[in-house]
Amino acid sequence: MKIIHWLREDLRLFDNPALHYAASQGDVVPVFIYPEGLGSASYWWLHHSLRHLADSLREKGVPLILRTGEPTVVIREIAKDIDADAVVWNRVYSPSGITLGEAMKCELSRDGVANQSFNGQLLIEPTxxxxxxxxxxxxxxxxxxxxxxxLNPSELLPKPDFKKHSMHLESDSLDDWGLRPTKPDWASGLKRLWQPGERGAQDRWHRFIETSANKYLGGRDFPSKPNTSLLSPHLVFGEISPRQLWHDTNECIAIQAVDSSNGNKFLSEIGWREFSRYLLVHFPSIEERPFNERFNAFPWQDNSVLIEAWKRGKTGYPIVDAGMRELWHTGYMHNRVRMIVASFLTKHCLSHWKHGMDWFWDTLVDADIANNTASWQWVAGCGADASPYFRIFNPILQGDKFDKDGTYIKQWVPELKDLPKKYINKPWEADELTLSVANVKLGKHYPFPIVDHTQARNAALAAYQVIKQ
Ligand SMILES: Cc1cc2nc3c(=O)[nH]c(=O)nc-3n(C[C@H](O)[C@H](O)[C@H](O)COP(=O)(O)OP(=O)(O)OC[C@H]3O[C@@H](n4cnc5c(N)ncnc54)[C@H](O)[C@@H]3O)c2cc1C
Incomplete structure (x- = not known):
């Protein structure tokens, strides 16, 4: 039996239901089709993840086939060429992913090719x-x-053993896809932090369990501390399964290697990941429009100068700037800081959440339609179960609370590294002498605040009144 495994957001061998099934049935041809519309950082990740997957498959005697084109056309062509008996894949839960899966099913069935899809991405089926x-x-x-x-996730599936076969298929060259930046190569910070691919995912997971999981509940909000898993990009590309996280965490709780409050808190964050996909399945319009329709009439101001300063990490609010620069250099930003910068953009700058969502989409290595959409709407106050719009983060107090000694700020905003703690979140309050000793000239080395906190807060509350009435 010849089976095509259409790889989508499941770039792993371990606990991969569709791949496991395919390998148990016959000769497997794994095919990955160039995905349109990813952000630049995601393409960088994809390159390395595919390279790693191709190596792992080659070790098992199976070549990875890369192709470009409309997926239903490409898969049907390959199915015809090799006279495939079946096509299998793991489902994708974004609106376009669902539509494509349904089209694939329909076209293959019309051609008389058996096909089956599996859940390899979620703990529980949203429907x-x-x-x-x-x-x-x-x-x-x-x-x-x-x-x-x-919840009762089934047992984890081992990496499959493949039967060697002699089917030879043309494949695009990964390098020809040009997924990595060249001129300029902005990816050096990404390379330092990340190891894309299944092995990197497993290493990261085991390191988290061994060193940080027991600090998760109390420590996950402090951006200078390595207390979160950093698994998000690995989960987005399907390099590790949420079922493995579920089983391993519960096993660690059972043997008291991780205490239950920390373990369950971690699993509830995996729950938020499930929830954002669940929302997108049941309310697909939230990809484009606010969940709370009242926000269609919100008087966003979209000032391009403010948006640009926000993107570049030059707002004059150190915790916001640190976050935006961490994002630019590493393709990642700590969750607490994501909330602070998103609140700043939508409330202090009165800019539509879509500007932020688009920038995150291009720059995050973990850019994910469901999490990005749900989280931006959550912060902007228009999402499901959202933080109310009138709850406006004060970037000074947030900085003082979650980066008290300024370690995180000083890492990403080095021009403030000699400023005393007292002023690290509000350099404009420091006297001339303090600033000069710290080598900071406001307006030259570091910007004055682009908006005044109190005025911006009042303006945001006034704008909110427009849709409240
Ligand atoms: C404005 C904004 C935009 C965001 N955009 C994205 C995005 O594009 N992609 C993305 O994966 N996450 C996004 N998040 C959620 C969250 O910030 C990241 O998932 C988290 O910071 C990843 O770090 P970690 O893997 O160390 O998380 P951990 O704390 O170790 O959590 C483990 C996993 O749980 C999931 N998770 C954690 N927090 C959330 C959350 N609030 N919502 C949904 N899932 C969560 C992630 O898959 C994460 O990898 C966004 C949050 C905000 C406020």
């Missing part, structure tokens, strides 16, 4: 979870409580 009224959940806590009461 199986409803509230007591039979409607989709809109609030996280009852959603996750319900999930916990029914």
């Amino acid at each position: 199986k979870i409803f509230n007591k009224q039979g409607k989709p959940f809109k609030v996280f806590t009852p959603f996750w409580r319900h999930c916990l009461s029914v």
Whole structure:
């Protein structure tokens, strides 16, 4: 039996349901098709992840086939060329991913090629979870409580053993896809922090369990501390399965290697990942429009000078600038700081959340339609179960609370490295002598605040009144 495995967001061998099934049935041809529309940082990640996957498959005697084109056309062509008996894949839960999966099913069935899709991306199928009224959940806590009461993820699947076969298929060259930046090569910071691919994912996961999981609950909000897993890009590309995280965490709790409050908090964050995909499946319009329709009338101001200063990390608010520069250099930003910078853009700058979402999409290595959309709407106050719009983060207090000694700020905003702690979140309050001893001339080395916190807060609240009435 000849089976095509259409790789999508599942670039791994371990616990890969569709790949495992394919290998158990016959000769497997793994095919990955160039995905349109990813951001620049994601393309960088994809290059390395595919390189790693191709190596792992080659070690097992199976070549990875890369192709470009409309996926239903490409897969049907290959199916015809090799006279395939079946095509399998793991489902993708974004609106375009669902549409493509359905089109693939339809076209293959019309051609008389057997096909089957699997859940390799979520703990629980979004279409199986409803509230007591039979409607989709809109609030996280009852959603996750319900999930916990029914969750029973199946056992993990080993890496498959493949049968060697002699089918020879043309493949694009990965280098010809040009996924990496060249002129200029802005990826040096990404290379230092990340090891894309399945092995990198497993290493990161085991390091987290061994060194940080027990600090997760109390430590996950402090951006200078390595207390979170850094698994997000690995999860986005499917290099590790959420089922493995679920089983391993519960096993660690059972043997008391991780205490239950830390382990369960970590799993509830995996729950947020499930929830954002769940929302996108049941309310696909949120990719484009606010979940709370009242926000369609919100008077966003979209000042391009403010948006540009925000992107470049030059707002004059050190915690915001540190976050934006961490993002630019590493393709990542700590979750607490993501909330602060998103609040700053949508509330202090009164800019539409889509500007932020688009910038994140291009610069994050973990850019993910579901998490990005749900999180931006959550911060902007227009999402499901959102933080209310009138709750406006004060970037000075947030900095003082979560980066008290300025370690994180000094790492990413080195021009402030000699400023005393007292002023690290509000350099404009330092006297001339203090600034001069720290070698900071405001307006020259580091900007004055682009907006005044109190005035910006009042303007945001006034704008909110427009849609509240
Ligand atoms: C404005 C904004 C935009 C965001 N955009 C993205 C995005 O594009 N892609 C993305 O993966 N995450 C996004 N997040 C969520 C979160 O910031 C990251 O998932 C997290 O920082 C990743 O770091 P980690 O892997 O160390 O997380 P950990 O704390 O170790 O959490 C483990 C995993 O749980 C999931 N998770 C954690 N927090 C959240 C959350 N709030 N919502 C959904 N899932 C979560 C992630 O898959 C994460 O890898 C965004 C958050 C905000 C506020």
